[in-house]
Amino acid sequence: MVEVSVEGKIFKFDTPVAVGKILKRLGFLPMEVLVIDNDKLLTRDVVLRQDKKITIKVVYSKG
Amino acid sequence: MKCIRCKKEAEVELKSHNAAFCRDCFLEFFYRQITKGIKQFKMFSKKDRLLIAVSGGKDSMALWDALIELGYNVEGLFINLGIDNFSDAAEEKVKAFAELKGVGLNIVDLKKEGIAIPEVVKKTRKVPCAICGQIKRYYFNKVGLDGGFDVLLTGHNLDDETSRLFSNTLHWKIEYLQDQKPLLPSENGLLKKAKPMWRLTEFETAVYAFFRKIDYLEISCPFSKGATFSQYKRHLNAIEYESPGTKIDFYQGFLKNMLPILEEKKEKVANFCKNCGYPTFGELCTVCKLKML
Numbered sequence: 001m002v003e004v005s006v007e008g009k010i011f012k013f014d015t016p017v018a019v020g021k022i023l024k025r026l027g028f029l030p031m032e033v034l035v036i037d038n039d040k041l042l043t044r045d046v047v048l049r050q051d052k053k054i055t056i057k058v059v060y061s062k063g
Numbered sequence: 064m065k066c067i068r069c070k071k072e073a074e075v076e077l078k079s080h081n082a083a084f085c086r087d088c089f090l091e092f093f094y095r096q097i098t099k100g101i102k103q104f105k106m107f108s109k110k111d112r113l114l115i116a117v118s119g120g121k122d123s124m125a126l127w128d129a130l131i132e133l134g135y136n137v138e139g140l141f142i143n144l145g146i147d148n149f150s151d152a153a154e155e156k157v158k159a160f161a162e163l164k165g166v167g168l169n170i171v172d173l174k175k176e177g178i179a180i181p182e183v184v185k186k187t188r189k190v191p192c193a194i195c196g197q198i199k200r201y202y203f204n205k206v207g208l209d210g211g212f213d214v215l216l217t218g219h220n221l222d223d224e225t226s227r228l229f230s231n232t233l234h235w236k237i238e239y240l241q242d243q244k245p246l247l248p249s250e251n252g253l254l255k256k257a258k259p260m261w262r263l264t265e266f267e268t269a270v271y272a273f274f275r276k277i278d279y280l281e282i283s284c285p286f287s288k289g290a291t292f293s294q295y296k297r298h299l300n301a302i303e304y305e306s307p308g309t310k311i312d313f314y315q316g317f318l319k320n321m322l323p324i325l326e327e328k329k330e331k332v333a334n335f336c337k338n339c340g341y342p343t344f345g346e347l348c349t350v351c352k353l354k355m356l
Binding site for chain 2: 029030031032034036040041042043044045046057059060061
């Protein structure tokens with residue numbers, strides 16, 4: 001299971017799952033967010049196969 | 064995905080450049096884009112004294128950091144807008160950064176000036192972003208000229224420029240389109256202004272801030288929620304996703320093809336404020352009028 005944290009909300013996805021698929025399901029375009037795995041950024045082609053917690057940081061300004 | 068330069072594992076994909084980069088190669092890409100943006104418009108050199116307007120957000124902080132890394136002589140200017148739970152938090156971030164880097168920081172406190180944004184909005188009932196922009200531009204210019212700086216810099220990125228261009232075109236705001244360029248020369252009591260990050264997107268700036276571990280303010284100004292430009296940014300991102308490179312083409316095409324035509328019709332500022340000397344179309348500038356309310 002991959003746990004995805006987005007602005008305080010948690011979403012869960014079964015493995016294996018590609019980062020691009022997570023973004024699509026959550027309604028984000030790749031250029032609107034950073035997908036963070038600890039200290040590293042993940043590109044949309046990365047497939048997550050093991051249990052993991054990642055963070056999605058929205059980077060387009062809402063103001 | 065592999066880095067197109069060194070073949071290490073990529074951390075960033077940039078479709079508009081048909082590229083993917085590892086961390087080190089992305090940083091080089093970022094610095095190269097800033098340098099290219101500066102040189103393309105002959106904005107300034109390393110001999111110039113630069114003043115950067117910093118809000119505490121990712122864009123201005125990223126630009127400040129990058130210019131320091133590139134060896135430019137740059138001081139910060141922070142304007143405390145007097146907005147509760149926002150302005151003081153932003154000031155703390157900016158002060159901490161300046162201290163960490165050992166660079167100069169100038170601060171203007173609008174509460175002390177008697178024109179804190181919440182009070183001004185209450186008194187004038189004007190759109191907060193419009194009046195705030197006017198006040199900030201006044202102090203950018205004043206602090207820059209009084210301090211003997213050569214150029215004032217802002218952290219506007221490609222998304223800022225294209226969303227503004229999109230909005231001004233949709234509503235045919237010719238007077239705003241005439242001024243929409245990465246470099247505004249010094250004239251009529253106005254300091255030279257430059258936007259060195261005009262080639263870089265908001266995403267690229269956020270990646271840079273993440274890689275460089277820049278501690279920036281992540282909350283938005285409470286007065287700017289739902290601003291139209293943000294909606295336009297998302298529309299343009301949707302187009303960019305389908306057709307990578309559209310945003311930079313849109314902006315560069317405007318600069319090359321449309322701006323020269325518009326500039327021929329530009330009205331020059333004819334007056335100076337009777338009170339403070341700031342260039343204005345009327346007898347008094349906006350800031351002096353507000354201080355008299």
